[in-house]
Amino acid sequence: MAPKKDKSPPSDPNGIFSGMVVFLIETGVQSRRLQIWKQKLVQMGAKLEDRFTKNVSHVFAMDANLLLQKLDKERLIRAKVKLLTYQWLEDSLIEGEKASEDLYVLSLQSGGGESLSPKADNDGHSRVTRKKSRISAEDAKNSSPRHMNDNKERVDSRDTKSASSFTSRSSSPEVTSPEAIDSLNKPVGTSDSSSLYKPPDLNRNITQIFGKLLNIYRALGDDRRSFSYYKAIPVIEKLPFKIESVDQVKHLPSIGKSMQDHIQEIVTTGKLSKLEHFEKDEKVKTISLFGEVWGIGPATALKLYEKGHRTLDDLRNEESLTHSQRLGLKYFDDIQTRIPRHEVEEMERLLQKVGEEILPGVIVVCGGSYRRGKASCGDMDIICTHPDRKSHKGFLPKFVKRLKDMEFLREDLVFSVHSTEVSI
DNA sequence: ACACCTCACTA
DNA sequence: TAGTGG
């Protein structure tokens, strides 16, 4: 059985590229790299053609120009083959699965002059976005992979209790130095051997505006529309080139007619009148502001606006506010302030220490944005576990009480009784 | 025309 | 049950 096996690359019929019949435009490709690509393609199930036959399903090239130098445009159109950049190959190999082809399609612009140069800053390297990089680090700190299924109690210093105003920053004069924080971390390696990528962030002009629209629509309660922007932004961020024409985003997923129009306006005028209109609107401004208060959502914000309120101070005299909303107002600035990473680190150690006193062996670690390596965090997510898989029961209430006694915790934005039993 | 995420907690 | 949070 398995008669074929002595070939170096054990072509895998179930490889991610199986079924593909590939023709490569080798012009402008470093021979060494080309060799690797060929090997990988075959290894992962693709079939290589040395000529552009009609069996070919995919053609790869560095760019459209080089492609057209080798093959006739009309013939390509007739052939109905996928024309992709080698970047697709790179990214697919890195991800371990076929990437969406949308971002790598070589368009056969006419004329022959212009052309699109998919490389904004040279660097023939890959940049892809990993899908969800959640797994893995989870129990890295748990030391033993065996514990990964232990029951866990999840506490959120923001939604279970407020950890406001105990900050050591109250005394420190300045902490807001985006750059300083930025340089602090950025786990993104520049090494090309690594499988991490750099976010070029071209098209920031567009994503920034879309981000604002996202927030506005969310504040207004239009979650659907807001979600559309939420999906569109990362698609645009992924693009390896700077958008100069609406044609370049015509077929991208999540980018429909409306977004295209917006992009069109942004690349030509540098701004979006729709957004400017929103930002000028008294109602939108007010509702957005009120919505930033913890406990106030679109519905309440609108009611408050209709009652005639316009500033946060106006709200302080409002009778109808709930307990949570009052706290949200009282600690508005504190909650708004982001926590420097090193302070989170500090608190993690403190919490671990206190936890140990209550329940020896307990493991308290930080999750959320901290674990994801952010330079600053909006809140602090902590995860409490215990190796024996059962001692953690009943730990949370004691832990919380202890932290309140020592005034680490001062107020409850919400007090959860049942979620202390959450198991994963 | 219709779907697009979940779910515990608060009032 | 409507509203809210992430």
Added chain:
DNA sequence: GTGT
């Protein structure tokens, strides 16, 4: 707003 986008996709089916």
